[in-house]
Amino acid sequence: MTDESQRNLRTLPTPPTQASNGTPSKSGLIPTNTVTTKEGITVRTRIEPSLPVDDVVRQLCLNLKIKDPPTMFALRDESDELVTNDNLRKKIKGKVHLKLVNAPAIEAAEIVERLAARDARLGLTLTSLRKFIREEQFANEFLSRDGLHELISVINDSHGNVLAYALTAMQNLMELDHGWSNLSDSFIFRVVEILSAESSLINVCRPATAILKKLVEADPANAPGTHIASSSRAPPIPPPGSVYRYGFEVVFEQMKRESRLLETVVSRLGSADTTMALYSMMLINSLMAHASEDLWEELISTLQHLNVHKAVIRLMSSHTIEDLTSCILDYQANVVRMTYRKKNLPVDPDNEPAHIASLDFIWQKSRAKEEQDNDGGTIKWRKLGFDSEDLTQEFMEVGVLGLDCLQNFVAKDPDFFAKVVQEQLSRPEERRCPIAKASNDVVDLLSEHWAIFGPGYSTSTTFQPFFLNFHRVHALATQFFLRMWNESGASTGDFMRVVALTRSQVKVALRKENVRPWHEVEQDFLECEYRAVRDRQMQELEKEDDMMSKVPIRNLRAKLYKESLEFVRQQRIHCLMQGAWFMNALPISANTPRDTIRRPSRPWRFMRLDQGLKSLHYVDSALKFVVRSGLEDLPERIDISQISEIATGTCAPFPHTMNNQPDMNISPQSPLQASPLSFSLVTASGITLAAQIAPDQSRWADWTDGLNMLRRTGGHVASAETEVFVHALTEIGLKIRLLNLSGDQAEIPSGIIAGNPPASNDFFFSEL
Known part of the structure; x- marks a missing residue:
């Protein structure tokens, strides 16, 4: 190295290391950084952290006697990260080796020129x-x-x-x-x-x-801010340049x-x-x-x-x-x-071509024939088990989902469907199984089982392969319903009793969904005996009031479930706004050799969500300290819009080090173990914005679920704590709502039958 490269360059005059009274001066604590020029000259310099980067570059050019204007230069670290006013202090305190390179304007001009040339260097230019x-x-x-x-x-x-x-x-x-x-x-x-x-x-x-x-x-x-006017049906118009x-x-x-x-x-x-x-x-x-x-x-x-x-x-x-x-x-x-x-999409049997085609297919495969009733009306859909000929009303509770499931049930085995329909039509009317009505009730039962109550967040924390086979499960459960009807010798008045049997079997057959094989589900629906199902259901009724299975109560539970989910969402987001300390962690997607890893000098991070729910503000620190309210103590930030995934269990704690040396008791080749309390914030391009380990399970649940619930695309619940919390709130709210009714032994009907509509509009509602 030349004498010039070893000299001590000062961006400011180097102050004395001690004051006149013998105590170290504040300026004497400024770290010494090394800077390498484009010509390969390395110099040592002390940089005042409070200076703007432009002033630092200007003084470097002046002291190095560089003739070109300082605006043509910039500073980068060893990883080529641009040094800015926001990260200069961090680079100086970390004694990061810096490079004096072309300014972004010069780099951009050269790259655009090389892109246009399309020469042999195109690959390097794009890199x-x-x-x-x-x-x-x-x-x-x-x-x-x-x-x-x-x-x-x-x-x-x-x-x-x-x-x-x-x-x-x-x-x-x-x-x-x-x-x-x-x-x-x-x-x-x-x-x-x-x-x-x-x-x-x-x-x-x-x-x-x-x-x-x-x-x-x-x-x-x-677009940011458009959620406020989300109730408007007109699509928002983006501003120019958006x-x-x-x-x-x-x-x-x-x-x-x-x-x-x-x-x-x-x-x-x-x-x-x-x-x-x-x-x-x-x-x-x-x-x-x-x-x-x-x-x-x-x-x-x-x-x-x-x-x-x-x-x-x-x-x-x-x-x-x-x-x-x-x-x-x-x-x-x-x-x-x-x-x-x-x-929730209504069936339109008169105007929607897809619905008309599905209904025609179902009717043709039934091989039933239309008849006339005593009043001259048509008897068609009632032959398949509907209560009326008004199909929009018949599918009101299950919508297009119910129509799709019925069509799939028919298409799975058309001959079986035709045989069942003809068999039921050969029986006295009161002994016939209402096949279509049973299909719709099975859809309702499965929707209840998988909590399809609203367009909110899914609270399942485990894989649900049976749910993704909704139509196949529906077909099995509908077959089970038909078999229970026949084996029990049911009549029209026993319909709800068979529905209750099916509900009981759905809970049993679909238990432990993430670990059970599909053939066991088929076995539970196709091979179970009526007596065993009935005995189990009676035992369940002893533990649970029959009132809880009535339709109005189920609807109330669905409403409370959505309210509980929104309450938990607000609670989780409030936790994010309060902020918390986390341990900085190491993403383990890459096979990083353990002996190359050093524990960071600032292993702790405090994060807090801003009031606008747009950014996570944070600070890294060597020690935990009391963080004031607001964002003054949190200079760094991550935009929520950049977060595409909240990956859990993907980070490991940094190996323990002593005096910056790795722990000798751990083999350098031993794999890093992911912490169950870790999570990372990942962009759409796979870049990890943050890798943290929570101090406990509760904090991990608050933050992983809270961040998921902040995402514009919605999200899933990651923790069992949140899942249990939502269901517990739902059940508590339900029991509180029912206290008055159950205390007075009030009868809750299984359903509400609407009367006939008024003959004309010549009426008014009384205020009494």
């Missing part, structure tokens, strides 16, 4: 671009030089690894909330084409999938032009590359969570045709990374919301 594009200063300079146009041109004309680098750069650019508001339909279709090609490399598919996902989520309704101008409909329109896209995405759920499976799962979740009112039925129908449920069920038993657990639970939550949507 630099995908690294720098995340920086606000560089991105602004890049965009101002029409760099986005050049990047899109590369994406349109490239393939292989060059295309992968370009797509990754585009994906990283889209992490910003500006600069990509004018992407054309042709670009979106280009990404769709890339993703649809089975020959596409995995490193091409990953960023392409993430880009589509980001475009789906960039819906005007998701990136929230795409959304589900824009992307889905281009997806429909390439019919193989969804098929290819679903097939990649079985990819040996678990990260590819993760990205595909995240895209499917985004499509389901953001599907518009006009197109959600088409999307769900397509996904069902592609057997996406079957692919997800396979993932439940074969996944190897914890990130997939969160995605699968999100998928279950999305299916719950979609099922609720179907359940």
